[in-house]
Amino acid sequence: MSLSSTDIARIASLARLRLAPDESQRMLGQINGFFELVEQMRSVDTSGVEPLAHPVAAVEDITLRLADDVVSEPNNREANQRSAPAVENGLFLVPKVIE
């Protein structure tokens, strides 16, 4: 399997990344180089094997905890917005979305 430059453009768009043409070209070669490594993994017979997400679930039941449905966080809006690029009246500003 080999990706094409069209694939790279499609993936970049999905990932919200803009790639300069030379960057795109270099990435194509490098990603195809990586997927050569992956071919061997694809051919492993995994029938009947359950996917493993939390690694310790390999030996014991791990259930993801649920938080109680109560207010637990104080209002830290000012501190939380201190590193935001653009804020006004406690709101995050983004470029105009609706014309």
Place this chain on the structure above:
Amino acid sequence: MSTGPVSTHSEMTAPIHEMGVAALAGALRGGRLSAVEAARHQLDRMRQHQALGAFVAVDEDLTLAQARAADARIAAGDAAPLAGVPIAHKDIFVTAGLPTSAGSRILAGYRSPFDATVVRRLAEAGAVTLGKLSCDEFAMGSANENVAVPALGFDHAVPARNPWQTDRIPGGSSGGSAVAVAARLAAAATGTDTGGSIRQPASFCGVTGIKPTYGRASRYGMVAFASSLDQAGPMARSAEDCALLLSAMCGPDPDRDSTSLDRPAEDFSLRLADSLEGLRIGVPREFLGDGVAPGVRAAVEAALSEYEKLGARRVEITLPLTQLSIPVYYILAAAEASSNLSRFDGVKFGHRASNYADPSSRKSALEQMYESTREEGFGDEVKRRIMIGTYVLSHGYYDAYYLQAQKVRRMIANDFQQAFKHCDLIAGPAAPTVAWKLGAHGDDPVADYLADIFTLPASLAGLPGMSVPAGFDDGMPVGLQLIGDYCAEARLLNAAHRFQEATDWHLRKPAGF
């Protein structure tokens, strides 16, 4: 204000920077050294060696305020285990008092409103923060070369340098942490390990580092790379020192980390001195094959002989899927990274591109802002992994790549469980070679990926692993990797400590430091 103990440091023989965590903690508690004196000494030393590029953020006033508070605690009789011990944090842990960049332009200048749980726990144990340490961008790298923020004393981004030979990489991604400990800029440092990022730089810089079982240390406030793999751990100059730090770092954090293990905090120092008589050490045949440099193999073999002298027994085992851990890891880690890094959009924090509007584009101004921000903010390796991750999670490819990798991941974890029927812990090299020259892997990311082969299997299985200095090859340190079963950190530290009682590799230091 603290009055602190009167300094009598001149009575001691070892300079402050030669003292490890246990020695410092003892001297501080015993009033033979003040925390302010220790902090000042380390801050001076850090400036003196800033050409190493280890530190990326420092605030002397903050450090000294913490040190004064530690002196006050000690004077008041509060016996916090790390009171006054100066340490530094990998710049992937968020800190309220210091900026956090995760090595990335996209977070340059970012200030977190809170401390990571690990940072908070160490502060509660009395540790004083010297600053933040250089790392690969979002912890993605094996050489500390993927750094995009300036180190202290530089006006541009530089890789941290290996103090053993400064034209070599320190390893990564916790490269700055390993350099700081090896060059005696800090008694200990925090690191994180997703695919080997504590063990490999520890190996390359000749220090001791441990990654606990996945879920032992809270991930809250660790800038997320691959959430099912990321784990925090300490790096120091001995297993004894690592045990002190790890005891403070670990413990359940159920309200803040959904995958935190429900295991109580543990004192990892209690069993350090246990006998190794009858300990079965499994050596996977895949870990000593042709790909391993002869000098590395010789050091590991010598270490195994040392263990036999200590009463351990060597058992040959097999981890047949070792080679496959590379594609499995790089698929899963990239997939998780592409999801985690979607939060960097130029809206809530960090960098936003200033010029993004292209009138000829069909995309909305908002989409253009996202794309330009991410183009400017992320480095090459991060973009590659986001691309790979986005692809393997996309419709039509998910089963063939992501799900298949998760299945092989379980097979790898099961192989370890098979192996642990025959042995108590597993040993091998931490990496196939010693640290390579800066720039040696050029523009070939796959060369870096291949070098992670021996650390990836334990990461995928979520097992605790450590690297212990075990010799030299070509003048560069070699690390012995020890891997334990789930929650067997105490046993690992015990095995490392007994080895360090019998050898002096961990006491060697780079010339000029």
